[in-house]
Amino acid sequence: MRLFKGIFGKVDQLLTGRRPVDDELFDELEELLIQADLSIHTTTKLVDSLRDTARKERLRESDEIKDHLKALLVQILTEGDGHGIKVPTEAPAVYLFVGVNGVGKTTTIAKLAYRFKSQGKRVLLSAADTFRAAAIDQLEIWANRLGVEIIKHQPGADPGAVVFDSIQAAIARKADVVIVDTAGRLHTKANLMEELKKVGRIVQKALGRDADETLLVLDATTGQNAVTQAREFMNIVPLTGIALAKIDGTAKGGIVVTIKDELGLPIKLAGSGEQPEDLEDFSPQAFVEALFE
Ligand SMILES: Nc1nc2c(ncn2[C@@H]2O[C@H](COP(=O)(O)OP(=O)(O)O)[C@@H](O)[C@H]2O)c(=O)[nH]1
Ligand SMILES: [Mg+2]
Known part of the structure; x- marks a missing residue:
């Protein structure tokens, strides 16, 4: 994974070579991890665990700490369910995007559509962010550019109806994948909550099961703010993971670890640019290796 390369560079530097393992080292490590966007909670947990290991295993030199830190990070990131996007046995797969x-959100949807299309799958985009006319237009531009289908209604239309039509169309046309764009903001939070819940119910009704993924899109550059957003959305809809x-x-890169550690939500996708191909499945091992490269 070429992403995040060198972000933990300072951590790597600190833990490379032959510095003695002492309180000063752990203090510096703590400071660097917080600077890398790990929360205080996660940082404290990590550093406490490393101190413990250092004592028990009588580690003397800093680079022995590095391997333990890497292992802890991978452990946090792999706990719980699998990391890839879930593919149901029965088409169409339905993926909801919220955030x-x-x-x-819309860019990530386009990237995922591009990926499925490249795999030879028939993809249908569902323009259920009806709150802003521009949102529908933006999704349509992507649909045209990528050569995938789109189901849209008028601005202001009922998003539930758009989702219902989308799933019905997907079934009728034997599409493989439906990707649903939803509103990121409404007049009030209660409205948004109602709307997203309703969309969930409509998927149930039209598909006969829950959406295969409900992914919250987070902006990696917003640091701890992303964690706050994730907490709020978790209270609105049952999320299956994060697209970062x-x-x-x-x-x-620390935010990735903190989101998984504090919220238990797996990071499933990672976006690294504005082009359709700038999307990867998130791999904990590759991620941690890249941090220290
Ligand atoms: N550099 C970069 N820009 C991105 C990425 N994903 C989205 N953007 C940009 O972020 C802005 C908002 O994206 P958009 O998909 O419209 O967000 P939405 O409002 O959540 O649907 C646009 O200018 C996108 O081109 C990414 O992975 N990297
Ligand atoms: Mg959008």
Whole structure:
């Protein structure tokens, strides 16, 4: 994974070579991890665990700490369910995308559509962000550019109806994948909650099961703010994971670890640019290796 390369460079530097393992080392490590966007909670947990290991295993030199730190990070990131996008046995797969405006929702949807299309799958985009006319237009531009289908209604239309039509059309046309764009903001939070819940119910009704993924898109450059957003959305809809956008725009990477550690949500996708091909499945091992490269 070429992403996040060198972000933990300072951590790597600190732990490379033959510095003695002492309180000063752990203090510096703690400071660097927080600078890399790990929360205080996650940082404390990591550093406490490393101190413990250092004592028990009588580690003397700093680079022995590095391997333990890497292992801990991978452990946090792999705990719980698998990391790839879930593919159901029965088509169409339905993926809901939620998240506040501007985080990269529509772009991530386009990238995923491009990926499925490249795999020879028939993809249908569902323009259920009906709150802003521009949102429908933006999705349509992507649909045309990528050569995939789109189901849209008028601005202001009922998003539930758009989703219902989309799934019905997908079934009728034997499409493989439906990707649903939803509103990031409404007049009130209660409205948004109602709307997203309704969309969930409509998927149930039209598909006969829940959406295969409900992914929250987060902007990696917003640091701890992303964690706050994730907490809010978890209270609105049952999320199955995170799609992290704009990881090309941050010199840090700790937020990934903190989101997984504090919220238990797996990071499934990582976006690294504005082009259709700038999307990867998130791999904990590759991610941690890249941090220290
Ligand atoms: N550098 C970079 N920009 C991105 C990425 N994903 C989205 N963007 C940009 O972020 C802005 C908002 O994206 P958009 O998909 O419209 O966000 P939405 O409001 O959540 O649907 C646009 O200018 C996108 O081109 C990414 O991974 N990297
Ligand atoms: Mg959008």
